Amino acid sequence: MQNDYERNRIVAASAARGRPAGIEARGLVRDFKGGVRAVAGIDLVVSEGEIYGFLGPNGAGKSTTVLMLSTLLPPSAGHATVAGHDVVREGAAVRRAIGASLQESALDPYLSAREHMLLQGALHGLSRAAARARGEELLERVGLSEAAERKVKGYSGGMKRRLDLALALIHHPRLLFLDEPTTGLDVQSRTALWEEVRRLADEGVTVFLTTQYLEEADVLADRVGIIDRGRIVAEGAPADLKAEIGRPAVEALPEDPAQRERLAGVLARIGELLPAAAGGAVAVRLPAGARDLAEVVRALDAEGISLAELRLHAPTLDDVFLAKTGRSLEGGGDREEAQQEGAAAAGGQTGGSVRA
Amino acid sequence: MSGSAAQSSQGGIWAVARAIAWRNLRTYVRRPELFVPSLVFPLIFLAAFAGGLSALGGAPGFHFPAGYTAFQFVFVLLQSAMFAGLFTGFSLAFDFESGFARRLMIAAADRRGIALGYALVALTRATVTLTVVTGVALAAGMQVTGDGVEVFGLYGLAALLVFVGYGWAAGIAFRFRSIQAGPLMQTPVFLILFLAPVYVPLGLLKGWIHAVASVNPATFFLEAGRGLIAGRPTQLALAFGLALVLIGLFSLWARLGLRSAERGS
Known part of the structure; x- marks a missing residue:
């Protein structure tokens, strides 16, 4: 990059x-x-x-x-x-x-x-x-x-x-x-x-x-x-x-579900908590981008919180396309399909579809 | 980069034409399905017309000093010349259909070189075919009573007809850019050729076919060609003049077709 x-x-x-x-x-x-x-x-x-x-x-x-x-x-x-x-x-x-x-x-x-x-x-x-x-x-x-x-x-x-x-x-x-x-x-x-x-x-x-x-x-x-x-x-x-679309977010799932509130408290010190984390995970927007990921890991380590899963969600160009057109880029050649996909994607999270 | 760029002055019309001719002839000889029919069909025509219909040479009023084989040979020769041009038009259409012509359109600074290159291909293909047809006809005992200059004139007329056939076909190929336009290239030429005095002289034709043949341009080419091989030149100015006029018209037709291809319309 x-x-x-x-x-x-x-x-x-x-x-x-x-x-x-x-x-x-x-x-x-x-x-x-x-x-x-x-x-x-x-x-x-x-x-x-x-x-x-x-x-x-x-x-x-x-x-x-x-x-x-x-x-x-x-x-x-x-x-x-x-x-x-x-x-x-x-x-x-x-x-x-x-x-x-x-x-x-x-x-x-x-x-x-x-x-x-x-x-x-x-x-x-x-x-x-x-x-x-x-x-x-x-x-x-x-x-x-x-x-x-x-x-x-x-x-x-x-x-x-x-x-x-x-x-x-x-x-x-x-x-x-x-x-x-x-x-x-x-x-x-x-x-x-x-x-x-x-x-x-x-x-x-x-x-x-x-x-x-x-x-x-x-x-x-x-x-x-x-x-x-x-x-x-x-x-x-x-x-x-x-970057125009938004900064990356990190989603953390505690190993012990009882630790969720403590986890949220730690992550809230780093950035804005996001509401839509599923399955007991906590999501936070990283204000300085992916560079904040190291700080997240250090803070959780210092608090002794063990994680089952840690995921970074970076905006993709598909998110850009979605934001500009209301549709997902993948399958965008077919307008009807694209509209359906766009609607589906709009209801979901930022993870983009990469055709490769 | 600059030094290398200077190396590449990008070919003018002749560089493009030569490159295209080189590629097409190389491909042509590697594809027996292309060159074998172009040699075999004229020979079949020659055998069928000159051999199978040779009794027509003895029909009342049929006086051709070089004999019936030479009479039919001229038809096969001129037909082969025109068809060498037509089949090159087919190749051009196929190159558009396959996408290869895009390479030519984008690499050629002067795109007229594309049309000229295929014209050189047509002439070379015709040279091969006419040489084989002539060789077989002579081996079969064809008499040539015209002198060297007259025979040269006959082949000169054939060369002009290569360009007539090619110009017509190229105009279609540039416009339609698909091999499906093949019948459109071929059918009018077939009609014109076979509505001419193919089997007997014009004077022996009767009724509507005589009327049509009398104004058919192919008749003038055949009469002139037969006169040349027999050593009795006739209607030369008309035949050569007409061929040149047709080349001029079909060059314009092909040029406008190329513009149509450039516009993508």
């Missing part, structure tokens, strides 16, 4: 020095046939070198936004610049500056990974020698060197996504669009991809990442934009967004 703060500090400092934004969008709208408005007026600014997580349920407008910013779809209204170039009037310049790994891995099953690298290099105007050298470097980097000669039709989903990422990087883009890069991947592949994205950001590449996974946005993104029904409903650093 400290890393997040550090990154934000760097980004803020960059912005303050007046460096051009990686992406800037104002009032971006996209309508489809039949009057469907997929994106309903998006404003966002992504600074150079930043990892921006675009989080939302299926059908919220994430991919449509990426398609517009990557020049694959013109906006119906509004204006956007990517790497300082207008996405409508200067599409070619935008495409020179960006790399993109979109939802469908756009690969030819009859070509090998090495041939894909040569093709992608040629499309970007690299010489064959340069494309070959850069291709080998990237295949090594994403762990596909050994499979480089195999035709892609024999690749697993994770291998295809890694190849897709390598292809997006062949021309050293300044800005990278990743549209749900880890959807359908196993935990190991997902973690490897996250590491690679972090490494790219450390190298100064701006990353615009869409995801429906709360954990992914939380772990990777410097800032998160939460989109729902085509509009951004919340934006900021994950920690700040969660």
Whole structure:
């Protein structure tokens, strides 16, 4: 988390020095046939070198936004610049500056990974020698060197996504669009991809990442934009967004139920007691966040109170989504289901649902 | 980064076109289900028309100095040329349907290179097919009474028809972006080709088919092609001029189709 703060500090400092934004969008709208408005007026600014997580349920407008910013779809209204170039009037310049790994891995099953690298290099105007050298470097980097000669039709989903990422990087883009890069991947592949994205950001590449996974946005993104029904409903650093919702709470269950009143007395000295603790437990909001947890443990130890269970409830991005939309993010693509889930979640506690 | 970025000037129209042609031809030769039919069907047509219907060469009023095999060969040659263009349109539509074209659309600074790249693919595919068809026809005893320049003209006309077929199909592929548009590409070309004087010269056709064939553009191509192989050039300006006009029109059609694909409409 400290890393997040550090990154934000760097980004803020960059912005303050007046460096051009990686992406800037104002009032971006996209309508489809039949009057469907997929994106309903998006404003966002992504600074150079930043990892921006675009989080939302299926059908919220994430991919449509990426398609517009990557020049694959013109906006119906509004204006956007990517790497300082207008996405409508200067599409070619935008495409020179960006790399993109979109939802469908756009690969030819009859070509090998090495041939894909040569093709992608040629499309970007690299010489064959340069494309070959850069291709080998990237295949090594994403762990596909050994499979480089195999035709892609024999690749697993994770291998295809890694190849897709390598292809997006062949021309050293300044800005990278990743549209749900880890959807359908196993935990190991997902973690490897996250590491690679972090490494790219450390190298100064701006990353615009869409995801429906709360954990992914939380772990990777410097800032998160939460989109729902085509509009951004919340934006900021994950920690700040969660802090807006409320501080973490701790719930303690005494080993001896007769100790409950003493336990409540000790915890009341640390923070505000919460009413809804179930099953004989006592819950308290931690005023200084998770750092108060050590104080809780020390105080209980000093009073000689033994615990059967101690749980920390930290607000999640799902809580943020819930607070902003009245619905839970999980399953939010289906509006009826989402409303039911939202109602259920609103009646419960702060524990969020993490799709992973 | 900056040094590397400088390396990547991003390909212009020709770099994109060459890259696309390289990929498609590589895939083409690895997929026998694609290239075998493209070679076998013209040969079946040649065997069926030139062999099975060869008695038509002796019909009253049928005077073709190079013989019936050469008469039918020209039809098969020009048909194969147009279909090489059409089938490349199929490939383009399939690439859109599979999502591969997104890679091209996002990587190509100049997207006209995409249309040009597939045109190069069409021409290369046609070259392979026409070479095989010509080889088989000559091995089967086809006579060529035209001189070298005239034969060159025949293949030049075939090359133009590759682009006519491709331009038409590419326009459809860019608009529909689905292989389901295949019949839309194919059917009009089939109709035009088979409403031309395929089996006998125009003069021997009667009734409505004669009326239709008289204004059918394919008739002008066939008449010119047959004249060239027989060493009796006829209607060359009309045939070549018409082919060039159609290429111009279908280039515009394909360009507007590409814009439609860019708009996602």
